[in-house]
Amino acid sequence: MPLVPHHVASLQPYVPGKPIEEVEREYGVTDVAKLASNENALGPSPLALRAAQEACARVHLYPDGSAFLLKRALSGRFSVPVEEILVGNGSNELIELLVRTFVLEGEEVLTSAQSFVAYKLAAHAHGRTLVEAPMKERFHYDLDALHARLSPRTKLVFLANPDNPTGTWFLEKELVHFLGAVSRDTLVVLDEAYVEFVEAEGFQDALALRQRYPNLVVLRTFSKIYGLAGLRLGYAFARPEVVALLDRVRAPFNVNLVAQAAGVAALDDEEHVLLSRRLVRTERPFLEQGLRELGATVVPSQANFVLADFPGRPGMELFDALLRQAVVVRPVAGYGFPTAQRITVGTRAENVKVLAALRKVLGR
Ligand SMILES: Cc1ncc(COP(=O)(O)O)c(C=O)c1O
Numbered sequence: 001m002p003l004v005p006h007h008v009a010s011l012q013p014y015v016p017g018k019p020i021e022e023v024e025r026e027y028g029v030t031d032v033a034k035l036a037s038n039e040n041a042l043g044p045s046p047l048a049l050r051a052a053q054e055a056c057a058r059v060h061l062y063p064d065g066s067a068f069l070l071k072r073a074l075s076g077r078f079s080v081p082v083e084e085i086l087v088g089n090g091s092n093e094l095i096e097l098l099v100r101t102f103v104l105e106g107e108e109v110l111t112s113a114q115s116f117v118a119y120k121l122a123a124h125a126h127g128r129t130l131v132e133a134p135m136k137e138r139f140h141y142d143l144d145a146l147h148a149r150l151s152p153r154t155k156l157v158f159l160a161n162p163d164n165p166t167g168t169w170f171l172e173k174e175l176v177h178f179l180g181a182v183s184r185d186t187l188v189v190l191d192e193a194y195v196e197f198v199e200a201e202g203f204q205d206a207l208a209l210r211q212r213y214p215n216l217v218v219l220r221t222f223s224k225i226y227g228l229a230g231l232r233l234g235y236a237f238a239r240p241e242v243v244a245l246l247d248r249v250r251a252p253f254n255v256n257l258v259a260q261a262a263g264v265a266a267l268d269d270e271e272h273v274l275l276s277r278r279l280v281r282t283e284r285p286f287l288e289q290g291l292r293e294l295g296a297t298v299v300p301s302q303a304n305f306v307l308a309d310f311p312g313r314p315g316m317e318l319f320d321a322l323l324r325q326a327v328v329v330r331p332v333a334g335y336g337f338p339t340a341q342r343i344t345v346g347t348r349a350e351n352v353k354v355l356a357a358l359r360k361v362l363g364r
Contacts, residue, residue: 007127014121018328029326033353035344036328038164038194038305040227042279042347044262045272048228051265055258063257070255073264074235078207083240086247087255087263091193091221091234094246096122098156098189098217101249103128107155112141114166114335116191119158129153139166139299139307143174147181157182160191162198165332165342167301172204179213187242189217194303196225196273197280203302207237214239222259224304225276226266231259280304284345290355291343294364307332309340310362318361325357 002009017036024032044052067087075082088094099122103109109123113132123130131154133145141163150157162169175190182188190206206218217238223229233255238246266272288298288306296308310318315331315338322329322341330342343354358364 005127007124011121011124014117015334017330018323020328023323023326023328027323027326029324032326032328033346033350034328035305035346035350035354036330036342037229038224038303038342038344039229040225040276040304041283041345041350042227042272042276044227045266045269047269047272048226048262048266052231052258052262055261059257061257063253063255063260065252067255067260070260070263073267077267078237080207080237081240084237084243086236086238086243086250087260088234088236088250089254089256089259090223090229090232091191091219091236092118093232093250093254094219094234094236095119095158095189095191096125097246097250098187099123099126099128101246102187103155106153108151108153109156109158110146110149110154111158112146112160112163114337115141115158116160116164117335135166140168141170143170143178147178150182150186152183154183154186157186157188158191159188160193161204162194162302164193164303164305165330165335165337166299166307167194167303167305167342168299169198169200169203169302171202172209173202175204175209179209179216182215184215187215187217187238188213189219191219193219193221193224195220197277197304198302199281200302210237210239217242222263222266225273226263227272227276228259228262228266231256231262233259233263279347280345283348283351286348287343287345287351287355290351291358294355294358294362305342305344307337307340307342309337311339313339313362315339315341321361322354322357325360327354327357329354 020032071085108129110131111119136142222233291308299307315333319331
């Protein structure tokens with residue numbers, strides 16, 4: 001008898017950004033600039049940090065399994081009723097949970113090819129059928145192609161807007177057109193991990209759309225603008241029946257005590273959000289310009305990272321050469337972009353460092 005089902009034996013594990021300590025150990029470098037995981041270059045909110053430190057004194061206790069205070073804070077901040085909120089150990093847990101809870105054998109998970117890999121992993125880990133629509137113009141979600149792949153078996157649709165790893169975005173009018181074609185029995189999960197950085201005209205107002213489309217689930221995270229990636233905290237807005245079902249399936253204490261306390265404080269720290277947004281809005285054009293001067297094709301982005309394509313430069317080689325310069329970026333060959341790197345927008349010093357390292361490595 002096989003040890004595990006075929007869909008588990010054939011799983012490809014998620015490849016995370018290389019941790020700083022590992023790069024230091026393996027390459028004998030120090031002062032590493034990690035621009036590989038779209039974290040917040042300014043670090044955590046100081047208010048969240050203080051709340052986390054205080055919460056540490058109570059870690060002999062189990063956390064509040066209902067995350068009452070955190071949900072109340074989210075409810076107040078976004079004017080969403082508490083029963084329409086679910087919190088998770090990163091939004092990644094919620095992606096998994098959605099598949100586990102809702103997708104039956106024979107039903108399909110639909111998403112865009114080359115979009116965030118967690119959707120694909122979640123479907124595969126549960127032995128569910130994944131249907132992928134191709135992107136248009138290499139880097140953009142194609143809502144018409146997704147529309148064409150809807151079927152009576154489609155149970156969940158994952159849409160990342162802005163997208164990772166491309167940083168591109170689609171417009172609310174495209175989304176509305178798509179939502180109009182989706183059966184009310186299909187859940188559409190709009191993953192807004194980078195929404196706080198968006199300034200593009202015509203971008204969706206997901207909270208308003210939820211009023212018109214009850215099958216819309218909105219996913220967000222504290223890992224990006226709030227700078228709490230290491231604590232693992234994400235949240236979802238969905239209609240009460242959907243939240244209640246997910247609540248039954250999740251682990252009893254899925255969000256730890258420190259994360260809950262830090263999350264409440266982070267929501268209060270409007271200044272940190274403002275500074276983080278301002279940094280990305282100033283530094284992203286600087287990074288993009290520098291990358292273009294080095295001959296890269298830079299994909300337009302609304303997130304805190306950019307996808308830069310270096311034609312003729314195999315992604316893993318360039319990645320490795322940059323590691324030797326104490327710079328960690330993210331090669332995205334696994335996403336079908338063999339010569340591209342995803343680079344997080346850092347502080348000015350980090351952006352200068354990555355550009356200098358690239359200049360050296362590319363011999364420009
Ligand atoms: C589009 C998207 N969704 C979800 C996540 C997961 O975020 P977390 O699990 O840290 O909340 C990420 C992280 O990079 C992301 O890019």
